Amino acid sequence: MSYSISKTRHTPFSARLGQFLRDYYIYLVLILVVVLLSVANLDRFDLFERGNFLNPKNIVNILRVSAPILTLAGAFTLLMVSGHIDLSVGSAMSLAAVVYASLAINGVPFLMAFGLTVVVGVLLGAINGLLVVKLKITPVIATLITLSLYKGVALLMVQDGVSAIKSGGGLKMPGWFNDYGRSGVLLNLPMAFWVAVLVTIALIVVQNKTLLGKHAAAVGGNPTAARLSGVSSNKIVILLYVVVGVSAALAGIARSSFMSLGDPLSGDGMELTAILVVLLGGTAFSGGEGRVLRSFIGALIIMALTVGMLTLVPAYYQTLVVGTVLLIAAASNHLVSRKGSK
Amino acid sequence: MTQQQSSALSVEGLTKDYPGVRAVDNVSFTIKQGAIHCLVGENGAGKSTLVKMLTGVLQPTSGSITVAGRRHCPRNPQEARDGGIATLFQELHVVDELTVKENLTLGMEASRFGFLVNSKTDEVAIETLATIEPSIDPEARVASLSVAQKQILEISRAASSGASVIIMDEPTAALSEREVERLFAVIRRLRDANVTVVYISHKLDEIFELGDDVTVFRDGKHIVTKPLDEVDGRQQLIELMIGRTVFQQYEPRDIADAEPILQVEHLKTSLLKDVSFHVNKGEVVGFYGLVGAGKTEIARAIYGADKFSGSVRFNGKEIGPTPHDAIAAGIALVPEERRTQGLFTNLTIRENVPVMNLEKISTTGMLSPSRERQAAEHFVAQLGIATSSIEKHTEKLSGGNQQKVVLAKCLFAEADLLLLDEPTRGVDVGAKTEIYDVIKALANEGKSICVFSTELEEILGICDRIILLYEGMLEEELLNGEDVDIAHILNVVTGGAEHKGQ
Amino acid sequence: MSVQLKAKMAKGLKMSDEAFITLLVVSAAVFIFLFASLLVPNFFQFQNVVNLVTNNWAVISLGVGVTFLLVSGNFDLSVGGIVALSGVLAVWFAQAPGGANALASGFGMPTWMAMLFALFGALAIGGLNALFVVRFKIPSIIVTLGTMLVARGIAQVITHGSQRNTNLPDNFGFLGNIYLFGTSIKLPVVLMLVLVCVAVVIEKRTIFGRLTFWIGANPVAARLSGIKNARHQTHLYLFSAAIAGMVGILLASEFKSGFSSRGMLMEFDALVIALLGGVAIAGGFGSVVGMFFGALILATVTSAATGLVLSPDWQYILKAIAVFLAIVAQTWALTLKNR
Structure with missing residues (x-):
């Protein structure tokens, strides 16, 4: 066996470039998308002001619409890092949106409605965690079950014959409801966006500075090693599902505030977007690998792409583009990752 | 102190x-x-x-x-x-x-x-x-x-x-x-x-x-x-x-006039360093060495399960690069890890046995349940697999019986060369003896057998020729017999030969 | 007593885990139907049983391909998307050129050719699945979610997010609307029943079926036993896509339209009925018969809920509870049986 020194003092340029690309490609992709959308011919549709994509108003628009996925991306990343998945995030988000809207429309004050909805998020996450850890149901199936369950509950909470909880019939949404998702508080961006930023910063800290973050990577990277080292993976996994549940609740609040209604279908497909965003951010599907910040950037890319695309092509191209990006992202990060053969 | x-x-x-x-x-x-x-x-x-x-x-x-x-x-x-x-x-x-x-x-x-x-x-x-x-x-x-x-x-x-x-x-x-x-x-x-x-x-x-x-x-x-x-x-x-361990008595067999059936030349992988040897028709060759000496690597390379450089010729012809080709050429492998590599544990004995020889249980793609059942019953009887039924799931069998099912798979393939990687690991004494008897019987029928083992007793008990490995190198080749020097063998496979050389 | 004799004696008594689970699923289906009959007026009728089967021909057909893939240890969530794609393609190819607007003009192919080419489109998605799962070794759940979006996305682009239903030759609606000897049973239902029977034979009586179980039970051992895993899994993805393609074409013919939202969430229903039928997602375990009765369980539960005038929103919760119970019961029953 040859002896090798790990210090990289004289690494060839090509290898350093490769490493640089692996570390920073996500930012390059973001810049690329923004530049492409900015120079593309934008006057075909009138969705945005004519002119350039890099217009403050457009950026504010995109960031406002993006608040839910930006809130969700970080928690979803940590869960994937631990080698687990949550397909119920979309339904959990819808359910939270409906709960929040019902509370608001029935006169519950903002903070209380907000707090109670977060508690619902804790509960939804805990159910997922317990199904996976205690009943040992495979994460895909367990969260598929709750996907259906949460969606059903959300639909039942809305009266028959009405599609969503909204002003009307003697009840009126309070003014703060819509403000949270739409009116600018700082840099013309609404609360919902800043909550997403706060959640992301908090989760970056969790990932880098806490036991939870480190042990999530250990559980996802090498479960046996984690167990033999005395890491209690059950606790970690339940906690991570709860974190995802809370993030889904916050995302639901953001979405319902933005739309000014509690729509039981508003989170549909969110699990796909979350998977897409996280894969784009370089998170390994097999666990162990992934950064919160990169998923955040991944979310920005997807939102810039999907919203920006509306200025170039009709809306019905969206599914095709999302599917294609998903396949490309999955393929590229699987081929790049060392665990590809696993 | x-x-x-x-x-x-x-x-x-x-x-x-x-x-x-x-x-x-x-x-x-x-x-x-x-x-x-x-x-x-x-x-x-x-x-x-x-x-x-x-x-x-x-x-x-x-x-x-x-x-x-x-x-x-x-x-x-x-x-x-x-x-x-x-x-x-x-x-x-x-x-x-x-x-x-x-x-x-x-x-x-x-x-x-x-x-x-x-x-x-x-x-x-x-x-x-x-x-x-x-x-x-x-x-x-x-x-x-x-x-x-x-x-x-x-x-x-x-x-x-x-x-x-x-x-x-x-x-x-x-x-x-x-x-x-x-x-x-x-x-x-x-x-x-x-x-x-x-x-x-x-x-x-x-x-x-x-x-x-x-x-x-x-x-x-x-x-x-x-x-x-x-x-x-x-x-x-x-x-x-x-100690005074009584090794299983090796009975010398007459294989002097046999011609080589397998020729391996300059076999190299990340672990193996230029290994060459041959195996004769009707011969039992033992590969002995410590864990990590390269036994499994040799078996898998011959079988086409791993990539290698060098030449492996069977009956004078190169074998294709996949296990499928190896089986078609007449080679079968009992892998090192029976539960993860050999058995389909959630399937029954009947469903496990025929996997390596599909032609024998089917006509134009249609399974023949009677032929499949006969095959399973035949091997249950021949190898003495202790089970209540051929419909028993193999995960419920003891280690020895599981190993017999894996062996049955290979026997059903009707191969001319059997590669047995740790054929009796985790197997009780009774089943061990039975497996040895099967190996000897096969050799007497003219089949060639390679045994890859970390158990010296096994190597000395059944092998005609012994190849000693140490850290990916073929250190020595010797004929088995009464005069074989056990201490010398242990010395070689624990690195003693190198020690002397230095 | 000789081993053979013992084996023969035990054969009659001992049942494999799979037969046991299938029997359990069948009993559950019967029990749930009888229970629903007690609660819901007019539920206990032969016609109702027929309806349960005929109303679900599409998802049961998809379930066949999905079951084989699950048994081999792979997901196929692309089938719903393929249903939409193949239907839209068939219509688009068959529409006469030069219609009033973009959505009314197509390629003017004869119906049979349009349908054949639409099937090729479905197979292309199946090929994409196989390429990514088998060749690139990317987890099948991600790949088939992606191809589901791609297939539906193409359908949406072709129909501008809506549907194509004008300017079609008269015989386009023929296949999907043949009734059997004056009964209410349509040709697609008959095809589904034939498909299920053929699938049962393939599963139980052919090398092809057995290969599926071997690969799903232990892919490493399968490879070391000389099985060409990659080739077989490719075949399975192509077959599943072909079935989904046929379903899409038949639905397009039945409604004389290519609708980009057709088959929405059908991939999840196909997965759900397979799970209800005792198919294990770990691979190497499950049966088409189980899937069929799993579909009947789901159909009984949802139609009984409708009969009880529950809001249709209840179906999601009932589905969740049914799958949950099925999985817990299966684990529990097997532990009990093998104790």
């Missing part, structure tokens, strides 16, 4: 029974504190089982373990570590995605309100690592390390965990000479710090270089514990290990 006399770990009447086998038989001995204590013995002598009981992976059938005066009965490795015993298992248990530093402290982190805080543990761990292998950057990701560096990382972790006893199971298997020297320096330093090291190795030179005391195991029994100073060289240690 008085401290040296107190006992760090002692076992009393320790016994472990498996169905049909007593792996560890009423073992009692004491390990002194602050000493390097070596455990030696042939494969299957009971060392691994003992270690597994010490580390909580297995529970003893009876007997007791005492660590530093306290009763020690761990139910898992975590409890064992809490009780003061840290272990380096043969497999690597590191998390590739974390950094070196994070791995060093995994499970031992100091934290406040869930936040990681720097502590003495981190410093000690990093310092330990720096003394063993200063070139490893604590901030590097473990994925970028070599296997040897990962091993060193694990050693550092155990060394810095504050355990009073550290068990090392073959820690040098993947290390270079220079790394081994550094490891030894660390082990000695641990001893100076009054830590007890239980060192398990097949490489006898290491044991003489490093050890204070040695305990010899044979057939699950404790043979002797004494200071290494009182052991008179390799030869005596080997004799203690072999």
Whole structure:
């Protein structure tokens, strides 16, 4: 066996470039998308002001619409890092949106409605965690079950014959409801966006500075090693599902505030977007690998792409583009990752 | 020096029974504190089982373990570590995605309100690592390390965990000479710090270089514990290990006029270094060496399961690059790990047997249930598979019967060359003898058989010719017979030949 | 007593885990139907049983391909998307050129050719699945979610997010609307029943079926036993896509339209009925018969809920509870049986 020194003092340029690309490609992709959308011919549709994509108003628009996925991306990343998945995030988000809207429309004050909805998020996450850890149901199936369950509950909470909880019939949404998702508080961006930023910063800290973050990577990277080292993976996994549940609740609040209604279908497909965003951010599907910040950037890319695309092509191209990006992202990060053969 | 006399770990009447086998038989001995204590013995002598009981992976059938005066009965490795015993298992248990530093402290982190805080543990761990292998950057990701560096990382972790006893199971298997020297320096330093090291190795030179005391195991029994100073060289240690074990009687067979059926030339993989040999028709060839000597690699290369360079010709023709081609050419493999590589555990015996020869149970793609059933019943009877029905799921069979099902798969393939990788690992004595009888019968029918084994008894009992391997090299080839020198064989496969050469 | 004799004696008594689970599923289906009959007026009728089967021909057909893939250890969530794609393609190819607007003009192929080419489109998605799963070794759940979006996405682009239903030749609606000897049973239902029967034979009586189980039970052992895993899994993805393609074409013919939202969430229903039928997602375990009765369980539960005038929103919760119970009961029953 040859002896090798790990210090990289004289690494060839090509290898350093490769490493640089692996570390920073996500930012390059973001810049690329923004530049492409900015120079593309934008006057075909009138969705945005004519002119350039890099217009403050457009950026504010995109960031406002993006608040839910930006809130969700970080928690979803940590869960994937631990080698687990949550397909119920979309339904959990819808359910939270409906709960929040019902509370608001029935006169519950903002903070209380907000707090109670977060508690619902804790509960939804805990159910997922317990199904996976205690009943040992495979994460895909367990969260598929709750996907259906949460969606059903959300639909039942809305009266028959009405599609969503909204002003009307003697009840009126309070003014703060819509403000949270739409009116600018700082840099013309609404609360919902800043909550997403706060959640992301908090989760970056969790990932880098806490036991939870480190042990999530250990559980996802090498479960046996984690167990033999005395890491209690059950606790970690339940906690991570709860974190995802809370993030889904916050995302639901953001979405319902933005739309000014509690729509039981508003989170549909969110699990796909979350998977897409996280894969784009370089998170390994097999666990162990992934950064919160990169998923955040991944979310920005997807939102810039999907919203920006509306200025170039009709809306019905969206599914095709999302599917294609998903396949490309999955393929590229699987081929790049060392665990590809696993 | 008085401290040296107190006992760090002692076992009393320790016994472990498996169905049909007593792996560890009423073992009692004491390990002194602050000493390097070596455990030696042939494969299957009971060392691994003992270690597994010490580390909580297995529970003893009876007997007791005492660590530093306290009763020690761990139910898992975590409890064992809490009780003061840290272990380096043969497999690597590191998390590739974390950094070196994070791995060093995994499970031992100091934290406040869930936040990681720097502590003495981190410093000690990093310092330990720096003394063993200063070139490893604590901030590097473990994925970028070599296997040897990962091993060193694990050693550092155990060394810095504050355990009073550290068990090392073959820690040098993947290390270079220079790394081994550094490891030894660390082990000695641990001893100076009054830590007890239980060192398990097949490489006898290491044991003489490093050890204070040695305990010899044979057939699950404790043979002797004494200071290494009182052991008179390799030869005596080997004799203690072999004892007067009655090896299964080898009956010489007349295969002088056989022509070669398999020719392997300049076989090279990442582990194998230019291995060439041939196998004759009707011959049983044994490949003997320690774990990691390259036996499995040879078997898998011939079978097309792994990539290699060099030439493998069977009946004068090159074989294609996949197991499918090998089977078509007339070669069958009993893989090393029967549960993960050989059996379909959630399928029945009937469904397992025919997989390697689909033509024989079907006509134009349609299964013939009667032929399938006959095949299964035939092998259940021929190999004496103990089962209530051919419809039994193979996961419910004992190890020996599972192995017979894997063997039945290969026999059903009607191959001319059988590659048997550890054909009796974890198999009870009765089934072992039956499997040996089958091998001999096959050879008498004119089939060629390669046995890849870490059990000398097996090699000496059934093989006509023996090929000795050490660290990917073919060291020696010899004919089996009454005059075969067991001590010499053990000397060669434990690195003795190299030792002499230097 | 000789081993053979013992084996023969035991054969009659001992049942494999799979037969046991299938029997359990069948009993559950019967029990749930009887229970629903107690609660819901007019539920206990032969016609109702017929309806349960005929109303679900599409998802049961998809379930066949999905079951084989699950048994081989792979997901196929692309089938719903393929249903939409193949239907839209068939219509687009068959529409006469030069219609009033973009959505009214197509390629003017004869109906049979349009349908054949639409099937090729479905197979292309199946090929994409196989390429990514088998060749690139990317987890099948991700790949088939991606191809589901791609297939539906193409359908949406072709239909501008809506549907194409004008300017079609008269015989386009023929296949999907043949009734059997004056009964209410349509040709697609008959085809589904034929498909299920053929699938049962393939599963139980052919090498092809057995290969599926071997690969799903232990892919490593399968490879070392000389099985060409990659080729077989490719076949399975192509077959599943072909079935989904046929379903899409038949639905397009039945409604004389290519609708881009057709088959929405059908991939999840196909997965759900397979799970209800005792198919294990770990691979190597399950049966088409089980899947069929799993579909009947789901159909009974949802139609009984409608009969009880529950809001249709209840179906999601009922589905969740049914799958949950099925999985817990299966684990529990097997532990009990093998104790």
